[in-house]
Amino acid sequence: MLLNIERLNEMMARHGLDAIVATLPENVTYSSGYWALSQWVRRGPQSYVLIPAPGRGDPAIIATTSLLDQLADQDDVWISKVYRYGFFSVEQTSGVTLDALDQRQLELYQLRDHGTAINALCTAINDCGLGECVIGLDELGLMPGNFEEIRARLPNANVKPALEIFRTVRAVKTPEEVNRLRRAAQIAEQSIASALEIAKPGVSERELGLAFHERTAREGGYPVLGCIGSGPRSAMPNVEPGDRKLKYGDVIRFDVGGRYQHYRADISRIAVLGEPTDRIRQYHRALHVGVLTALEMIRPGVKTSDVFEAAVKAVQREGIPHYKRSHVGHGIGIDGYDVPNLTPSSTVVIEEGMTLCVETPYYELGSWGLQVEDMIVVRRDGIESLMSTDGALNILDR
Amino acid sequence: MLLNIERLNEMMARHGLDAIVATLPENVTYSSGYWALSQWVRRGPQSYVLIPAPGRGDPAIIATTSLLDQLADQDDVWISKVYRYGFFSVEQTSGVTLDALDQRQLELYQLRDHGTAINALCTAINDCGLGECVIGLDELGLMPGNFEEIRARLPNANVKPALEIFRTVRAVKTPEEVNRLRRAAQIAEQSIASALEIAKPGVSERELGLAFHERTAREGGYPVLGCIGSGPRSAMPNVEPGDRKLKYGDVIRFDVGGRYQHYRADISRIAVLGEPTDRIRQYHRALHVGVLTALEMIRPGVKTSDVFEAAVKAVQREGIPHYKRSHVGHGIGIDGYDVPNLTPSSTVVIEEGMTLCVETPYYELGSWGLQVEDMIVVRRDGIESLMSTDGALNILDR
Known part of the structure; x- marks a missing residue:
């Protein structure tokens, strides 16, 4: 049920x-x-x-x-x-x-x-x-x-x-809900993989977007969120795939997820076409550590505002000293924004069975956007990831 | 614009x-x-x-x-x-x-x-x-x-x-809206064609549904409506593709359409796996004549309630004497139900530039559902169809 x-x-x-x-x-x-x-x-x-x-x-x-x-x-x-x-x-x-x-x-x-x-x-x-x-x-x-x-x-x-x-x-999910959310997350991961399969210089964002949504539909999902941007366009938080063609050195940012049996996915992964610059590596690593810090901390009884603070501080300490955010994640379920929000002012305490998107996006106009976003379920002693990939940079050697 | x-x-x-x-x-x-x-x-x-x-x-x-x-x-x-x-x-x-x-x-x-x-x-x-x-x-x-x-x-x-x-x-569309609606209608037709390509005994409704939505996504559409039912399940007005497997003699009813550049499609076509019975042929023909009667009549200045009456009477006269309906169509645009509704009580008069879904569905419990639904735009002297296929029965010889 x-x-x-x-x-x-x-x-x-x-x-x-x-x-x-x-x-x-x-x-x-x-x-x-x-x-x-x-x-x-x-x-x-x-x-x-x-x-x-x-x-x-x-x-x-x-x-x-x-x-x-x-x-x-x-x-x-x-x-x-x-x-x-x-x-x-x-x-x-x-x-x-x-x-x-x-x-x-x-x-x-x-x-x-x-x-x-x-x-x-x-x-x-x-x-x-x-x-x-x-x-x-x-x-x-x-x-x-x-x-x-x-x-x-x-x-x-x-x-x-x-x-x-x-x-x-x-906010607190039943086992059936968790099963659907896990499958929704994995369809989003598979759809990213399908888009990355065709990513090479000269291919447009639009083509990546079509490959992404086509895979989602093939897996029984309904396309909803398909923000896929390359190069400076990856810095647009809600980028819709456009005519821009990929070039060597591009960041490709995915903030994506469809609906599976009515339940939503919302995940983020980053790829780089060719060798990433040191700054990309450093910033991405800082953001990834921010998510991992939150994930290590999340368990029943922890305050969401404390998770926010720990994640933002980790990102700042690990290489983006000016990092600012309104939230570092949110609940997910039959709605894309379920309770709780991981904000500095939230008073919600984390409970067993909550399912969360944990994310540390960073958008820099004219440069790129970088982001890690994982879906997890809160268990008695910590978290269980709903993902089958980790948030590491995907370096595409083509 | x-x-x-x-x-x-x-x-x-x-x-x-x-x-x-x-x-x-x-x-x-x-x-x-x-x-x-x-x-x-x-x-x-x-x-x-x-x-x-x-x-x-x-x-x-x-x-x-x-x-x-x-x-x-x-x-x-x-x-x-x-x-x-x-x-x-x-x-x-x-x-x-x-x-x-x-x-x-x-x-x-x-x-x-x-x-x-x-x-x-x-x-x-x-x-x-x-x-x-x-x-x-x-x-x-x-x-x-x-x-x-x-x-x-x-x-x-x-x-x-x-x-x-x-x-x-x-209710009265601009040329850009009509272009999007035409493409949305044609993506739905292409998606029906993709589903029918794999239709044969033993294939499930679910497989037809996946082929349908996958094609919609490949063409740049967003899946929305995907009612695809076979055999007695085709009589369910809002049938969701299920595990039922196709058999010889089955009616397959499509009432479908996605979104293209924010604009909706909503069309219907019928296929039969093998030779249709006389009753299927007769009923389908009556429904098709109902739609054609409405389409011949629609032009600026005509009352929507008169279109309703003419379509229902045509279906009754041509072979389904007990035919009853709440409406024989509706406007379509950025919403799936735009003004006007083709109902017996509607007081709306048809205007140039309206885009309409014209439909005569018939649902018979335990038997099958049959339906023809076309999208059209009202022009100065009559209608222009937005379809590239006609509403004839698709007889699948496999």
Whole structure:
């Protein structure tokens, strides 16, 4: 299961919630396993998940009729109670045998139509007897005015924003989530390898980008992040592969990662075409030591702000005295920026099961950008890397 | 230019607006050419575009400091005035020569930091002398509470929701948008061809899906929609490719399309492995005639509801008497569902330059799904197809 249900129940108890409602695509998929296509590819379409506290009723999915087929077909879905809304036409011919999947679709299509998403949600809440309770409502996936409308429709309930609760719950991953993140990281590594295979003078960034994303797609990933820059363009933090052609001596910076079974990767590796200068070697080594210092330090109970400080100081000491950063990493999961952020002001303490991107990027206009970024999971005594390569410079001898 | 500025100015005049503000990723990219990575891949990050009515001041982009490199590098960006917000560290070493791109980045990094997105936006509005004017504010890209905060920060302005204005403007495409949509459609067709190349008994849906997305990535597209189902699974409207292996006689339904230079494709084609039954031929032909009937009818001045009625009646008359649908198509552009929707209740009249997906899907549980969906652009006297294949059945003899 994607959802860390113990942690969700604990958080609901801590915040005095009788139930919680997911509305953001990430939170809907995370809490129910239901990946509702339309809300993932554009803003507007609504799907929700209602999860009552233990003993307060059964969880339910609120889904548009036109996406019920996905609900029937997806192995990740663990919630069977469904409230549907909206008209959609699927036919049936008498005499045709239906298998279990078709039967389940038929059952779902035959549920009562609740008209609108909000109506379906409020009915689900009232059906659980939660109409006079404290309900945490994820505020970010709703349409403007929906939050107020739900409050008005449930006048005896206490409806509170709950986005941050979902983010806190999601910070500690289940084993299934870690498996997906590991595979996502490794697809990104394989995709870097495919791009580097064709890297030589005269090849364009765009060609590297195509090779990168093609490999991601071939491995079953969805391309998302593909910042690949060469020479001075590698100093652009969000560089999109362009027409520039590689030359001897170029730095090639990858800050990349797709989505695998809904879970994100975000890693960084550096290659140099030919012999790196001493300054590149020195700066890259300092950045790499910064990441390794953070990784050695990360374990349950450590403050994220201390990790930030240690990583930045290591980079400064090892060769970039003027090194400055806003963060040295962030959580990763079904969202590319999960809790925690490794910033100087963060008050979050690291917990077992958190998955982190740890990174020390350095961007120098007119010169190059260098970066090491690894994905790791926090274990009882330290970290387990999700990577199969290390952050060393890739020196391409072509 | 992506933006249809004449139409935007006309709509601002019609609604009495002195300026309009884009907040949704689609509207930001559409109105300025600025594709701000972070707001496209997750919810939360904010970028805005302020466009005053003619004579009321210069347009401006509100961008986070960490994405200014994209603003400097993207050829689509036509707005030079920028308000930045937030801390981000990029270094510069003395003595290093900066090219024009680096110089532009440096200029942008050296702009004053306005702290927050809302503060930057309100400053931009006040700098234009628009603080007491009527401002249309795209409400869907904002965070909860931002709309009210902007109203409070501009107490003498009349701030109105403007999402629907952007949607109406975007409905009539510029030539550059049509070119991108044509290429997006053709990448989807090429990707179907790549999947069909490997289709034979024993090959799984998943393998077809990988071949499809891999081709999309190779052609420079980003995979988005990849509904590919076989046999009874082809009747699932949003089928995700699964483990089912192809058998002789199977229908294979594609409802697919990626993104090319930010513009979407959404097309449908059907293949049959071996000889189709008479019922498949008859039903598919009826659906195809439904689309062709709509395409013959579509031209400026025609009501979308009349197109709906004609298409559905044609399908019913040609062999599926019980055919029912909620719509027979929709606009397509930077969003997969642009204005108009081809529904029975739509009051929109078709205009020259609209780009439409015209479709007549039919889903029969336990049997199969069949569908024809073409992308077209409305021209002065009728339509121009954006497709390079027709909607005929692909009969695979293997």
